[in-house]
Amino acid sequence: MAAFHEVRFPLRLAMGTSGGPVRRTDIVNLSNGRENRNQRWRNSRRAYDAGSGVRSVSDLYAVLEFFEARGGQLYGFRFRDPVDFRSCPPLTVPSVMDQRIGTGDGVTAAFQLVKTYADAGGGWTRTIAKPVEGSVVVSVNGIAATNVSTDHATGIVTFAAGHVPAAGAAVRAGFEFDVPVRFDIDRIDVSLATFEAGRIPSIPLVEILP
Incomplete structure (x- = not known):
């Protein structure tokens, strides 16, 4: 797998993760009220959002450090699905x-x-x-x-x-x-709620299919 770092997104930074498998299906509604369904993707592809609520400044920095070390979307990395691992x-x-x-x-x-x-x-x-x-x-x-x-x-x-x-x-x-993923964004927005805490509203991740 090209452009991949064998490191895992820190588990403590992913406590508020949401997401799971995504599929693509074309649905055509016919004139008689019936429908045709066609599968566009043979396999599902997982997508997550690892953004969560309030974080300590140390955790915010850890996210920024991990993001910079991956070059944004450039390098993939490991991520543990919160349910299916x-x-x-x-x-x-x-x-x-x-x-x-x-x-x-x-x-x-x-x-x-x-x-x-x-x-x-x-x-x-x-x-x-x-x-x-x-x-x-x-x-x-x-x-x-x-x-x-x-x-x-x-x-x-x-x-x-x-x-x-x-x-x-x-x-x-x-x-x-783990799931091989990459960041699905080249920008991380940090919002400081107080001097010692803040939040990153969204950290979108997308699976890299083998």
Whole structure:
């Protein structure tokens, strides 16, 4: 991923974050009252606003420092979604059985981390490119795998030579992850409410798709 810094937006500065997945759908209303719906984006794209209420002057400066270090919109960075940041629901612990990331063929050693959102009506599989270091656990046919390395910049897990999953073996993983984002603005407006506190009304962020 070009123009990306492997640093995370400080969690303490994102307490008032709002946002989530965005999709694009064209809806055409027909003369008979019905409608046609067409999906413009194959994948969703997340958008957030990390602006919040009153902050200390130290926090305001930390935001400015982070913004300047990224060059505004120039460099991407990691951001933790306030709700969706694990391979499992937010109040549970990731396990080796959470997400199926592939099926062994006896040859393939590398597998991309993914997360599937599904119910009885349909589903969608999301590529996970920024797993949190030390959080990834992998299994083959339900047995925890230890001879696996993870590239935390791409989300690819690789089995060591001699430990490649056999043909038909289910490869699963559990993990925490960040969202690759960039600032969606080249200007930060700081408003001082008092001598020691102030606010940044809006800090828009947008996901960088892998």
